[in-house]
Amino acid sequence: MRLTNRTVLITGGGSGIGGGLAKAFHALGNKVIITGRRRQTLKDFAGSYPGMDTFTMDVSKESDIESLFKEVSQKYPGLDVLLNNAGVMKWNDFTKSETLAEGLFEEIDINLKGPIGMTAAFLPLLMKQKEATIVNLSSGLAYLPLSPAPIYCATKAAIHSFSESLRYQLRQSSVGVVEIAPPAVKTDLGRGPGVPSTEYRSISLDSFVKLTMKALASRATELPIGQAKMLKWGSRFLPSVFFGFLNPAKR
Helix, strand or coil: CCCCCCCCEEEEEEEEEEHHHHHHHHCCCCCCEEEEEEEHHHHHHCCCCCCCCCECCCCCHHHHHHHHHHHHHHHCCCCCCCCCCCCCCCCCCCCCCCHCCCCCCCCHHHHHHHHHHHHHHHHHCCCCCCCEEEEEEECCHHHHCCCCCCCHHHHHHHHHHHHHHHHHHHHCCCCEEEEECCCECCCCCCCCCCCCCCCCCCCCCHHHHHHHHHHHCCCCCCCEECCCHHHHHHHHCCCHHHHHHHHHCCC
8 A cells, every 4th residue: 555645534533543543644744634523632633733634523423424525525535545443342241231221332333334334425536536545444353352342343343344345346446445453552442331350462552553554555455463463363273262362261
């Protein structure tokens, strides 16, 4: 993937992995546009990077996606990178039904329906470019699930599958599809209620961004980063063993 002279739209770009990638693309001289649900967070983040533009929106809402497309397509008709990053992670224990009521489908709406909706809306614009790229963020947990976060893992497995199918459908077009599968990264993702007491090994955001930008510069289309490579390998050759490592019988 070419990393310079691009116009890049990043969902969930005001913090965490999205913010780290926005910073990295901006440092390479690209035009970077970030979206998110928190207006002030976006403005505070973008204020440190001259020329970075912001749009407040929620990828789980079709009306927000439609409004975003209208604004971005008019202001940035040369948009050639869509980076579907926005996501949430919850710890849903289905043995405790009383904890599941509100927001049960939020991860599906944001992590899965969001990228699909963004792709459907922006693909016609991307296909007008001589070269364009859709980048989807899945997870190492797309290969092997972490049982305390069953819905999150299911959405990321679905994004992995969606990316493979989309890449094949677009094989004759000017639009490439790249999947980034992060390992556990030190961000605020998954810091809400029900966080397991177990500490999972993770890497710093800076380390993740460096590894990811290096991987993006290659011609590869599926990019498991760090420990996600091990999960991908384990899912193919020793799935029950690696599932046991992730989900030991006793915590």
